[in-house]
Amino acid sequence: MSTTTFEVLEEHKAFGGRLVRFKHLSEACGHMVAYVYVPPREAGCPALYVLGGLTASDANCATKLATAQQAAAQHGVVLVFPDTSPREGPDDEHPLLGRGASYYVDATREPWSSHYGMFSYVTDELPRLIEATFHTSGRSICGHSMGGHGALVAFLRKSNLYASCSAFAPVSNPSAIPPPAPAWRAFSAYLGGGTVDDSPDAPWREIWRSYDACELIKAYDGRPLQILVDQGAADPKIHVLGARRLVDAAKLNDKVTLEYREQAGYDHDLATFVATFVADHVAYHASRHQK
Amino acid sequence: MSTTTFEVLEEHKAFGGRLVRFKHLSEACGHMVAYVYVPPREAGCPALYVLGGLTASDANCATKLATAQQAAAQHGVVLVFPDTSPREGPDDEHPLLGRGASYYVDATREPWSSHYGMFSYVTDELPRLIEATFHTSGRSICGHSMGGHGALVAFLRKSNLYASCSAFAPVSNPSAIPPPAPAWRAFSAYLGGGTVDDSPDAPWREIWRSYDACELIKAYDGRPLQILVDQGAADPKIHVLGARRLVDAAKLNDKVTLEYREQAGYDHDLATFVATFVADHVAYHASRHQK
Numbered sequence: 183m184s185t186t187t188f189e190v191l192e193e194h195k196a197f198g199g200r201l202v203r204f205k206h207l208s209e210a211c212g213h214m215v216a217y218v219y220v221p222p223r224e225a226g227c228p229a230l231y232v233l234g235g236l237t238a239s240d241a242n243c244a245t246k247l248a249t250a251q252q253a254a255a256q257h258g259v260v261l262v263f264p265d266t267s268p269r270e271g272p273d274d275e276h277p278l279l280g281r282g283a284s285y286y287v288d289a290t291r292e293p294w295s296s297h298y299g300m301f302s303y304v305t306d307e308l309p310r311l312i313e314a315t316f317h318t319s320g321r322s323i324c325g326h327s328m329g330g331h332g333a334l335v336a337f338l339r340k341s342n343l344y345a346s347c348s349a350f351a352p353v354s355n356p357s358a359i360p361p362p363a364p365a366w367r368a369f370s371a372y373l374g375g376g377t378v379d380d381s382p383d384a385p386w387r388e389i390w391r392s393y394d395a396c397e398l399i400k401a402y403d404g405r406p407l408q409i410l411v412d413q414g415a416a417d418p419k420i421h422v423l424g425a426r427r428l429v430d431a432a433k434l435n436d437k438v439t440l441e442y443r444e445q446a447g448y449d450h451d452l453a454t455f456v457a458t459f460v461a462d463h464v465a466y467h468a469s470r471h472q473k
Numbered sequence: 474m475s476t477t478t479f480e481v482l483e484e485h486k487a488f489g490g491r492l493v494r495f496k497h498l499s500e501a502c503g504h505m506v507a508y509v510y511v512p513p514r515e516a517g518c519p520a521l522y523v524l525g526g527l528t529a530s531d532a533n534c535a536t537k538l539a540t541a542q543q544a545a546a547q548h549g550v551v552l553v554f555p556d557t558s559p560r561e562g563p564d565d566e567h568p569l570l571g572r573g574a575s576y577y578v579d580a581t582r583e584p585w586s587s588h589y590g591m592f593s594y595v596t597d598e599l600p601r602l603i604e605a606t607f608h609t610s611g612r613s614i615c616g617h618s619m620g621g622h623g624a625l626v627a628f629l630r631k632s633n634l635y636a637s638c639s640a641f642a643p644v645s646n647p648s649a650i651p652p653p654a655p656a657w658r659a660f661s662a663y664l665g666g667g668t669v670d671d672s673p674d675a676p677w678r679e680i681w682r683s684y685d686a687c688e689l690i691k692a693y694d695g696r697p698l699q700i701l702v703d704q705g706a707a708d709p710k711i712h713v714l715g716a717r718r719l720v721d722a723a724k725l726n727d728k729v730t731l732e733y734r735e736q737a738g739y740d741h742d743l744a745t746f747v748a749t750f751v752a753d754h755v756a757y758h759a760s761r762h763q764k
Binding site: 198248414 | 542752
């Protein structure tokens with residue numbers, strides 16, 4: 183039982199509420215840490231899961247996004263900052279693979295498959311722990327870059343679990359943007375496949391598409407969904423991220439409404455680009471929980 | 474000429490303005506870096522100098538205080554985040570001395586005296602560079618912990634240079650709070666003296682008092698001054714910081730009006746305590762420049 187291993191590592195009062203870091207033993211991922219911001223109105227708040235980007239962690243997302251906490255205090259939202267990967271076990275010491283680089287998939291290939299179960303962790307195991315511990319009511323999800331990808335994939339695959347989804351500069355079409363895109367190397371390691379010349383029907387492509395926001399938007403066939411995306415127009419990674427492809431994909435499926443905002447002059451930086459617009463996103467998610 | 478060595482290291486759009494990191498060659502301190510936040514209304518804004526605490530840097534102050542940038546954008550204030558010490562030369566590798574631990578003094582003892590000229594740097598050399606480069610008009614100063622000490626000392630010694638001063642959990646009475654207070658060891662290394670049993674008239678005590686906010690408040694004899702101080706009531710360092718002593722000192726001098734706010738539940742943390750109240754401070758300083 184993961185909840186029995188729950189241990190608070192630190193707690194600070196912030197914006198009238200509290201920022202808590204805890205560790206726990208996850209069935210999917212081993213020993214994990216996370217930050218949670220609890221607003222002054224503690225019980226019954228919706229939880230917004232905030233997924234970090236490549237090389238990020240629970241800690242830098244929590245400390246660089248003070249504006250998110252300020253907005254969460256105002257709107258009565260709990261913020262959950264999971265770590266971006268397990269921190270134990272196999273690691274090939276490549277900065278774009280392993281620690282800080284989970285891409286929020288459930289890995290199927292050794293050595294990663296033993297405990298790189300981040301999709302299950304973020305969409306199922308962690309929310310159950312959060313709801314039991316912090317008494318949240320309702321879920322929304324957002325993320326930055328690799329974490330924007332994680333948020334979109336979670337929402338599109340498990341839309342019944344979430345009231346809303348947004349993303350900042352998300353990795354948007356990883357199964358179709360070939361190397362040297364870092365997602366390609368990670369998908370290949372975690373899920374197998376990745377030979378660019380393989381047939382369009384190669385079995386690995388099906389698995390990859392199940393973690394690809396553009397493909398999931400095209401294939402989506404449930405209740406009508408809305409998605410908010412902010413992308414910096416001056417982001418040097420704009421083409422490899424492929425966020426503009428989300429616009430094209432959403433045009434093909436009238437069940438998915440995408441609000442795509444390209445923000446003039448902004449780059450890819452967490453502490454400036456995301457910090458600037460994250461309060462908007464917190465307000466957006468809060469409004470989606472008000473009936 | 475320090476301005477000729479000015480070089481921008483990075484720049485990010487943030488809150489409609491821009492966050493710039495630059496390096497330059499300082500006469501007082503050698504090679505130095507700093508962050509500057511420039512609000513959307515670029516020219517003619519007052520500059521608020523934000524001095525960091527022990528072990529901090531220009532970078533963690535800038536990235537953890539997004540709420541300060543948000544407020545500075547709103548109020549039209551330039552924020553200057555100097556580094557907390559020189560980063561070259563002597564360093565005894567003690568984490569509470571040398572790098573990240575300047576205490577914003579002009580060191581008089583070798584090996585520090587060669588380039589630990591942080592008081593001159595922060596109050597004179599850097600402001601001249603900022604005004605020439607970013608076209609700011611008017612100065613205010615604030616800081617956290619060791620940086621709160623630096624801000625108070627700068628304001629009380631050079632009140633004609635500043636429109637206003639505030640501090641978060643400042644080191645307040647370093648010449649009277651003996652070891653193991655970290656400031657005592659640093660003052661001893663940088664300024665000489667420090668033998669606790671020495672006479673009250675020992676020459677070193679005079680120099681130490683010139684860097685002691687409580688002593689400077691008692692001795693102050695210029696135009697009427699106001700100071701704003703926030704102190705976390707749950708700060709585990711509250712007694713060694715000595716901020717309550719500022720209240721007693723200000724009672725002895727009717728030329729200094731202190732607004733001292735002890736914030737229930739808050740600790741000493743930059744990313745939570747300071748981040749929560751820094752927007753208030755930015756608004757306070759902005760108001761002091763409006764005639």
